[in-house]
Amino acid sequence: MIYKISFAITRDKEDAEDVVQEVFEKLWKSRDSLTSVLNVEAYIVTIARNKALDRYRSKAKRNILPLADVNEVYQDEVIDSNIEQRETLVTVEKLICTLPDSQQMVIRLRHFGDLSIFQIAETMQLTQENVRQLLSRGRRTIKEKLEKIYEN
Structure with missing residues (x-):
């Protein structure tokens, strides 16, 4: 843990x-x-x-x-797809870094640490409802910013 x-x-x-x-x-x-x-x-x-x-x-x-693991070896037939995925991951990581600390932490623990809402609440000493709200706000902010980036 x-x-x-x-x-x-x-x-x-x-x-x-x-x-x-x-x-x-x-x-x-x-x-x-x-x-x-x-x-x-x-x-x-x-x-x-x-x-x-x-x-x-x-x-x-x-x-x-x-930002992301950059040492991953790409196969020739999927290099374009992998590059796009990597760019998206880098973009998402940069967007996560712009969030308030509490939202960053909740998103990292949930999506990268694979912790449950309950475990995050215990770790951060918050209620489960607060964790859900922080997660929702963080995701919404990232989604909105991604939409702006990719609409250009």
Whole structure:
């Protein structure tokens, strides 16, 4: 679950793995105080989310956001289709980056992290209804912006 959350936010395998390591390192260092934590799972998820967001924001400041895997090998007969799909993914990723942080997080956790509405609500400490609203607003905004882009 830690890796899923980390990858959903960072969209980078190595960064997600680093976040997992950082989470376990933090847990190890604070192991003596874990007995006072009421919900250890929520505590771990919160650490993972915060570490992943820190890493993501750090990359964003340096303008090296992970947009999509660019090292994928294309087959000759489907190269045009793959290029179009890749361009669409890059465009969608850029549009996701323009959303408010909460909408970005919900969309990443749902679509890239494959988390349920319930899991996202627990992770972000929101109600399930709030998660649905954020997801709906984010999707609607992306759809509207995509329509404007492709109508030109």
